[in-house]
Amino acid sequence: MRREIPLIITGIVGIVFVVQYFIPHWPFNRMNAWFSDWFSIVQACAIWLGALNLLKISLEKIARRKSDWGYAVVIIVSFLLIAIIGFLEGEAFRDPGTKFTWLYDFVYTPLSSTMFAILAFFVASASYRAFRARNFEATLLLLAAFFVMLGRVPVGDALTAFMPEGWRLTDLATWIMNFPQTAGQRAIMIGIALGIVSTSLRIILGIERSHLGGD
Amino acid sequence: MSTRVKEILVVVLVLLFSAVIYAGKVSGWMTGVSFSPAVSVLVIVALAASLIVILVMTIKGRLVGRRTVFLYVGFAVALPLFMSISQYIPTSPEVRSLYEGLESLPDGSKVLVSFDYDPPSAPELQPMAESFFRYAFDRKFKVIIMGLWPQGPLQANQAIERVMQDEKYASLGLQYGVDYCNLGFQTGNEFVIQRMGSDFRSMFPTDYSGTHYEDLPIVRNVKNFSNVDYVFNLSAGYPGTIEWVQVAVDRYGVKLGAGNTAVQAPQCYPYLRSGQLIGILGGMNGAAEFEKMTGHEAKGTKFMLSQSFSHMIVIAFIIIGNVAFFMGGRKSNLSA
Numbered sequence A: 001m002r003r004e005i006p007l008i009i010t011g012i013v014g015i016v017f018v019v020q021y022f023i024p025h026w027p028f029n030r031m032n033a034w035f036s037d038w039f040s041i042v043q044a045c046a047i048w049l050g051a052l053n054l055l056k057i058s059l060e061k062i063a064r065r066k067s068d069w070g071y072a073v074v075i076i077v078s079f080l081l082i083a084i085i086g087f088l089e090g091e092a093f094r095d096p097g098t099k100f101t102w103l104y105d106f107v108y109t110p111l112s113s114t115m116f117a118i119l120a121f122f123v124a125s126a127s128y129r130a131f132r133a134r135n136f137e138a139t140l141l142l143l144a145a146f147f148v149m150l151g152r153v154p155v156g157d158a159l160t161a162f163m164p165e166g167w168r169l170t171d172l173a174t175w176i177m178n179f180p181q182t183a184g185q186r187a188i189m190i191g192i193a194l195g196i197v198s199t200s201l202r203i204i205l206g207i208e209r210s211h212l213g214g215d
Numbered sequence B: 001m002s003t004r005v006k007e008i009l010v011v012v013l014v015l016l017f018s019a020v021i022y023a024g025k026v027s028g029w030m031t032g033v034s035f036s037p038a039v040s041v042l043v044i045v046a047l048a049a050s051l052i053v054i055l056v057m058t059i060k061g062r063l064v065g066r067r068t069v070f071l072y073v074g075f076a077v078a079l080p081l082f083m084s085i086s087q088y089i090p091t092s093p094e095v096r097s098l099y100e101g102l103e104s105l106p107d108g109s110k111v112l113v114s115f116d117y118d119p120p121s122a123p124e125l126q127p128m129a130e131s132f133f134r135y136a137f138d139r140k141f142k143v144i145i146m147g148l149w150p151q152g153p154l155q156a157n158q159a160i161e162r163v164m165q166d167e168k169y170a171s172l173g174l175q176y177g178v179d180y181c182n183l184g185f186q187t188g189n190e191f192v193i194q195r196m197g198s199d200f201r202s203m204f205p206t207d208y209s210g211t212h213y214e215d216l217p218i219v220r221n222v223k224n225f226s227n228v229d230y231v232f233n234l235s236a237g238y239p240g241t242i243e244w245v246q247v248a249v250d251r252y253g254v255k256l257g258a259g260n261t262a263v264q265a266p267q268c269y270p271y272l273r274s275g276q277l278i279g280i281l282g283g284m285n286g287a288a289e290f291e292k293m294t295g296h297e298a299k300g301t302k303f304m305l306s307q308s309f310s311h312m313i314v315i316a317f318i319i320i321g322n323v324a325f326f327m328g329g330r331k332s333n334l335s336a
Helices: A004-022 A028-063 A069-088 A099-130 A136-151 A154-159 A169-204 B003-027 B037-059 B066-082 B093-103 B119-138 B152-164 B190-196 B241-252 B265-273 B283-294 B299-327
Strands: B110-116 B142-147 B180-185 B230-235 B256-260 B279-282
Touching (some): A004 A028, A004 A169, A099 B299, A154 B299, B037 B299, B066 B299, B093 B283, B119 B142, B119 B283, B256 B265, B256 B283
Parallel strands (some): B142 B180
């Protein structure tokens, strides 16, 4: 039954979601509303599960003195600090001027922005060391990147200001984005969509069972 | 001097520099500090000359390491913030169509704004949010805010606070619950959008601070998407613009405009070409273009000089790297 019940739930919910898209009337619209609400509830519980799991893993790391256990201490302290302050401030914890908002604005926001900003340095360094015109395809990619990087910033327009309008780097970048790039994206999206349809059908019909932990 | 000592020295210097900048900002003497156009040009010439020196060194077989690249990226991002050079920002068709879509709405229209991003993407998306709010309040739009990402509604609060620091908007006497409201975050990704198609209140029984949906005059007559004139989505990934297109646009016929990070924007172009998206603001450039079109030049425009410089530096180093590749008999030896 540990395998059959999840398979039945998946099958019913999957079929209802497919049918209600084409027949948005009773009873399918009602069932769609129930299942969507349940999905939100299950996902809200999953957030708790994820948070508690993070705590458990971090505590285990500290208890067993695994490598970099100091970072686990930082995780637990930060987690508890922000959670306790949030709970203490009640329902209006996200209002401007609260301690929670202060932590969000002046600790969380700068830290996470800094982490993301470091990408600029790594991207530049990686481009310098690895972006090579090794063969025809790589050269095409390099040229496209060259024109888009220049054309997507105002300096590209300034560098080709002597050219007539419609022939400047910004126009070239727009053309690359609108045509070759969009064509490539569409091909990828159609491929992904077909893959999702076939995998979803296999899961709904119970043919694909790997998500249940079996073969 | 060993590499370790050099690294520590650089960190100390950066910290000192940051402390001086912060102290200057707090005490006020930094405000308005900027290089004159002549000094700015000199700085640009010096940077360009040093890059040519690096190119010559590379041709001679002396390669620079990644720390040099980091240093140049740092210069490219930081120095333009002090430069007094203005750039002409051309407007792309996708930004123009988004703007025209908004212009076609009558004053006082109801607009839903979904904040689907978190602080790491804020440098690109927050300027879009701020200029959108400025434009919306100018046009007396009724703005309903929500988020499919937990941090989204907080980003919206930051943007509103920032806009309200401007005397013009503070004096408008905008009322929470009447002119704008923040419904907060709801879990469920695209299922939230789907449920909103039939009933907003089922997903947002209260706003983010606990006020009941029925007690907010702005949404009292809003049952589903048919009561909203326009949806603007600010997105940095999943769930985001693609989900809004697939559910809200395809199923409920919503008018949708989007602001995306530069990384995500290319994925949304197919929807733009097919007419499912009215327009896209892509990355900081999109924000700057939108600011220009709405006549509120702010952060996006200011930071475009840094963006231009950093793109130029990356391109310069790609060229230098390729020179090294071809000079070295097509064997990359840039492992430093």
